[in-house]
Amino acid sequence: MTPFKTNQLKYSLDRNALAEIYDIFQVSTDEKKIKYGSNCLDLPLMEKKVVSVRFESGNSFFVLMEKSKENRSLLLNCIKQADDASKLYLPQISFSDVDDRTILQLLLNSLGNAKNPILRINNLTGHLYCYNADWLTKGKDDSIEQVSCLEISISKEMRLTFPVHTFTSIKLKDEIYFSKKKPFESYPRFVFSKFHTLARKTKESKGEEYIQRQKKFHKSDIEFLNLKDASKFEASKMGVVADIILRFNEKFNGLAHLDFENISKYKTLDHAVAQTKEEEIVKRAFLSNKKLRIIDFVKDSKSKKLCEGIIPILETLSGIKPVVGVNKIKDGLNIVLIHKKDWYKNEVDPHSEYKDVSTQHITVDGVFKSKKANIRSVINELIIKDDIKNHKFSLYNWSKLEYGEKISFAMRVYDADEKEHIVFMTVLPDGTFKFEQKDPTDIFDFNDYTRCMSVFSSSKDTYGIVMNAAGQMNTIKNTQWFTIPEIFKIRDELKLDQVHAVRNKTARDELMSGILDIKMFEQDGGTYYFVGTIGDGMKVNVANAVNIRKIEPVDNAPMFFEQLLPLMNTVFVNNQRLTVVPFPFKYLREWATLNSLSIL
16 A cells, blocks of 8 residues: 655754754734735845745734844844834744744745746745746736746645735736725735846836736636656646755755655545446436537627537537527427626626526637537536436436435535525435425424534535435535645656656556545544545646545444445546545535525
């Protein structure tokens, strides 16, 4: 059994040795909090002896400086230049007064002073941001319009996290949404320094200005992992993390060290190719008795071309020759071509048309990255909606699980008035199911409602509830915990141009055990699971991190979730990828949407 790593940090820290080299200071204010945009967070970095600044939230931040008797006065002179200098002061502290997390983050943030031809590292507003040149978005004049960055930070649970943030040129401010509470003027401005790293704008700064804000309807995506070659790996999240950790350990050798914890005992459920083929057979059998219609609401040259392009793909994937028409098919499957939602501001929005039949909308304004993959997803979505209408599964042979008793899946939802409800999907042993919406007004279901609401209210991380026939519950909780492949070994092999050494089956099992298939394990008395990418025939790139979820029994209930693992070993929900929660939750979400309920 190959151990796998998680983002839980394993670290060492020599406070006494650090205290001989550095001074640590805490800058505090009498105000309730320091604003993120306050220039006091970046002013200390203009003093040469300042190594780094660390700020999370609250009314203080920390500064790390090279050892000197003059540091206190130097730092005081710096913060006197701040907009709210009169409210800032320096309480006396030492390394023994500061928690491990803060010290490690200060040391990480100090890497922002390093010059690197590939990876740019910035310590801004008390945070550490990194970007690779491949992540820059340029305009037609070759100017940099957006900079996508990873923020490298340590969570309260001592886990390394790296969310994506975007810095956008202010020349695009009309494409950015600003609230009344936080208007455009409130955002700090940044510019590129001579080393092409981001820095706070000063009076002397020239060139393009940026703010940390994303354009409307946009999201910056950075690949989690890419194994194509060394440069692609370096431009992935895992490549950047590997670089940062190695730099940290080299710079602070003997003072501090970072690594990732291992999980060595677990149960695994692999996905077999035969299973995917079985799902296709079940799907084809269902589709053989259905009619498929395309309805074009747009009726222009673009929609006509799209329609002509998808017809042969639909026929290949479904075995049905679709018919183009204007009227819905009541007992068939309907694909409706429309514009994006914001196009219908001043007229009737067809997004809500045909809710009484099995319908999937395709927006002609978007571009399919892979028509075959997108059309396969459209077909699956149509079948799921048809299943919901007919209360039985057509994409999955439920009876083969031999559960023998009913099982229910529950989520919390909200109506248009933001009133809370609990929605249930109860599946019987033969694979038929029913939906129920429960709230405080349901006298007969009040007990189930209150029990479930108590579970959801106790933790904002609760995703859903699974309840067996005896009324016993297991909950699924989201965490900030995820798995990490063997990034240092992968980096070494790719640096030597040994691509084959990371992409064969043996290498996948040894280097990427933590991001493959379905695994369940116990840690510190808790039960956890994760769903990774399919190991058999794994692609060279992995888009997202593999999140670890926690399973908790409610009120001394038995742990029965393990028998539900096969419900994630399917590819019809997530378009040829395994689903991260039991697939009935997909049906439950769709039913809620069809009934004008939202999931926050």
